[in-house]
Amino acid sequence: MSEVSGxxxxxxxxxxxxxxxxxxxxxxxxxxxxxxxxxxLGEFTPRVEALPPDAALVDLRGARRYxxxxxxxxxxxxxxxxxxxxxxxxxxxxxxxxxxARMAARGAAPGVTRAVPExxxxxxxxxxxxxxxxxxxxxxATARTLCEYGLDSxxxxxxxxxxxxxxxxxxxxxxxLREKARGIDRGRVVPNxxxxxxxxxxxxxxDELDPFxxxxxxxxxxxxxxxxxxxxxxxxxxxxxTVRYADRSTTTRSRTLPEPTAHSTALTMTAYRMYxxxxxxxxxxxxxxxRAEGLTPAEHATHQLSxxxxxEKARRxxxxxxxxxxxxGPGAIVPGTLAA
Numbered sequence: 001m002s003e004v005s006g007x008x009x010x011x012x013x014x015x016x017x018x019x020x021x022x023x024x025x026x027x028x029x030x031x032x033x034x035x036x037x038x039x040x041l042g043e044f045t046p047r048v049e050a051l052p053p054d055a056a057l058v059d060l061r062g063a064r065r066y067x068x069x070x071x072x073x074x075x076x077x078x079x080x081x082x083x084x085x086x087x088x089x090x091x092x093x094x095x096x097x098x099x100x101a102r103m104a105a106r107g108a109a110p111g112v113t114r115a116v117p118e119x120x121x122x123x124x125x126x127x128x129x130x131x132x133x134x135x136x137x138x139x140x141a142t143a144r145t146l147c148e149y150g151l152d153s154x155x156x157x158x159x160x161x162x163x164x165x166x167x168x169x170x171x172x173x174x175x176x177l178r179e180k181a182r183g184i185d186r187g188r189v190v191p192n193x194x195x196x197x198x199x200x201x202x203x204x205x206x207d208e209l210d211p212f213x214x215x216x217x218x219x220x221x222x223x224x225x226x227x228x229x230x231x232x233x234x235x236x237x238x239x240x241x242t243v244r245y246a247d248r249s250t251t252t253r254s255r256t257l258p259e260p261t262a263h264s265t266a267l268t269m270t271a272y273r274m275y276x277x278x279x280x281x282x283x284x285x286x287x288x289x290x291r292a293e294g295l296t297p298a299e300h301a302t303h304q305l306s307x308x309x310x311x312e313k314a315r316r317x318x319x320x321x322x323x324x325x326x327x328x329g330p331g332a333i334v335p336g337t338l339a340a
Contacts, residue, residue, distance in 0.1 A: 018071035019189060020058040021093040021101035022078065025110050037088065040081055044074060049189045053199045053242070053291055057098050059189035075113045091248075096123065097185030099136055106134065106249060123183035128155035135180055140279065142169055142177075157181040198236070199291040200224045207246040207284040214285060218271040219335060221290040226264030229292060230322055235260040237294030239267060241274040246284035253278065260296060265314050267292070 022041065026033050038056060041048045044067070047059035058078075060071050067074060075092040082088045093105025094115035100123065101116075108114040116126045132154060133143040145168055151157050157165070158181035166174035179186070202217035218241075229235060240254040253274045257266065271290055321333040 018060040018064065019095055019097050019101040020060065020071065020075055020078070021055065021095075021098070021105040022058060022075075023055045023091050023105055023108075024082065025089045025091065026054050033086070033088065037082060037086060040085065041078065044078065047189050047191050050192055052197055052293075053289065057101065057189045072113055072115050075115075079111065079113065095185075096183075098187040098189060099180060099185040100126070100183065102136055103130070103134060109248070120183070124155075124158075127158070127181065127183055128153065130154045132157055132181075135177075137180070138177070142173075145169065154181045158183075196295050197291050197293040198225055198228055198295065199289060201287055201289040203287040204285065207286055209282050209284060211280070214275065214280075214288060215272060217288045218275060218290065219268055221288065222268040222271050223264050223335060225290055225292050226262050226267050226318075227322065227325065229262035229295070230298075230318075231326075233298045234295045235262045235298050236267075236292035237296070238292075239270050239274070240291040240293060241271055242289040242291070243275075243278065243280075243283075243285055244287040244289070246286055248286075251278060254293075260294070262298065263315060264318060 024034070024037055034050065034052060034054070034056075038048055038050055041056055041058050045058060045060060045063040047061065049057040049059075051057065060074060063074065064071060069077070071094045075094055079090055079092060082090050089110045091105055091108035091110055092113040093101045093103065093108055094113060095101035095104050096116065096118075104114040104116050104126075116123060130153060131143075132138055132146050132152060133140070135154060146152065146157065149164075149168060151160055151165075151168075157177060160178070162174060162178055165178050168174065169177060200221040202221050204213070204217070208214065225236075236257070237260050238254055238256050240252060243251045245251075255270055255274055257270060261267070267290075324333050
């Protein structure tokens, strides 16, 4: 992990530290494959943070000294073992902390490890010419505001007066932005296990620009999640959307549902709202994935009664459709848009 010196600059990270951001290239993305891969990472260090559905953060503090290898060497060893034991390729970013490791992994192709150069000068050089939009936690609106004032690179943001940044994005956000642009990473790897969840992915045969086909894929994915959860008598509390683009970068958004549910209509509308909030303009989308998180038994969930006859009718139709699918197969009844 990175350490912060009294001057406010990122210190070197060669004294036994370092963090890996490991992205497992699962096709399709499925939750069942992640736990054994996390166990593989646990053979190197107990400080592993699962990032479902397909990634993890690994804190190498102490592991480098124990194995007598550098962070890049350990990353290569992890990649080889994942491929040999599970047939899963991965892309790895190496940095002094979670933020920089994520940024390094952003441009890593399958089977490639990208590392942030060690030392303060290496970190500054790594960040200097990168667009502000690549900094984790910077949204489109904030990036657009900064670019309008000529702060289009992290080097310029890090050199800007703190008062200027605070006027543009707010006091607290400006202070955090300046620290991150200078390579100061206060994040920590929090060990955990893969949360119980269900996920579906809808890859496109070619990079897809058509919003109608995007929404059709979301409808299909939400329907499948709803059917699977109802078949297991479960409901979810949170829905997560992951958009994978042609350059292998991804955007992930999560939304907590008003109440735990497995109702396909509620899942579909939530997925649509998250997609529309991204404001994609002719984005070349390679795949869309939905993940239902916070699964709990349906018998423990409550449903707010409504006087809306349309909602009650949809739920009754859903029950009938589930019985038909159970008898005649999953393709017996599908939404009209998908049938077309």
